Amino acid sequence: QKEVEQDPGxxxxxxxxxxxxxxxxxxxxxxxxxxxxxxxxxxxxxxMYTYSSGNKExxxxxxxxxxxxxxxxxxxxxxxxxxxATYLCAMSADTNAGKSTFGDGTTLTVKP
Amino acid sequence: GAVVSQHPSRVICKSGTSVKIECRSLDFQAxxxxxxxxxxxxxxxxxxxxNEGSKATYEQGVEKDKFLINHASLTLxxxxxxxxxxxxxxxxxxxxxxxxxxxxxxxFGPGTRLTVT
Numbered sequence: 527q528k529e530v531e532q533d534p535g536x537x538x539x540x541x542x543x544x545x546x547x548x549x550x551x552x553x554x555x556x557x558x559x560x561x562x563x564x565x566x567x568x569x570x571x572x573x574m575y576t577y578s579s580g581n582k583e584x585x586x587x588x589x590x591x592x593x594x595x596x597x598x599x600x601x602x603x604x605x606x607x608x609x610x611a612t613y614l615c616a617m618s619a620d621t622n623a624g625k626s627t628f629g630d631g632t633t634l635t636v637k638p
Numbered sequence: 639g640a641v642v643s644q645h646p647s648r649v650i651c652k653s654g655t656s657v658k659i660e661c662r663s664l665d666f667q668a669x670x671x672x673x674x675x676x677x678x679x680x681x682x683x684x685x686x687x688x689n690e691g692s693k694a695t696y697e698q699g700v701e702k703d704k705f706l707i708n709h710a711s712l713t714l715x716x717x718x719x720x721x722x723x724x725x726x727x728x729x730x731x732x733x734x735x736x737x738x739x740x741x742x743x744x745x746f747g748p749g750t751r752l753t754v755t
Binding site: 530562567568569570571572598604607614625626627628629631 | 749
């Protein structure tokens, strides 16, 4: 079983919809949780970073972490066509960013 | 935000040849850089940690003699795929955390697509 599971999608929504992206994990030692956005043929871009459980909001994006359920989510409000990309969750147990374990990514398409 | 560049963005080479990929941090110094490999629709796999002034640290299963890493300066790390074979074809991405490696704010390069024929 993989340490991090992420629904690969693809996910297609109309513009303006609320999008929910999710990951589950098995390693209870994970404490740092990240969401990256990756456009086609580009490197990932860090969107949100959360330490331990709780919510974090940044504009239209909200990251939620539920360590008791080993479940993290990224919500996108008022989705835009420019949000169309692959979203990767990542998590790590220590402070070394390079040791993150990544999900396989969920491909999102927002249709105008 | 911080910028990390990679060169080349795309390379096609013949089997048996070597290919060098450069990763540069453009507006900050990076004592540590990371090299990843990404297969289509798959997650990033950490290959190695590049350390300025010392040897790279390779992840289990990654051949250090196959993937040579040199961290020549505080802004440049290179990955050389030696004696490339078709199975080495992949998307290679580097990243650099701002400051040292003890931060989760790492910046990724745009990636290099390697095709070995």
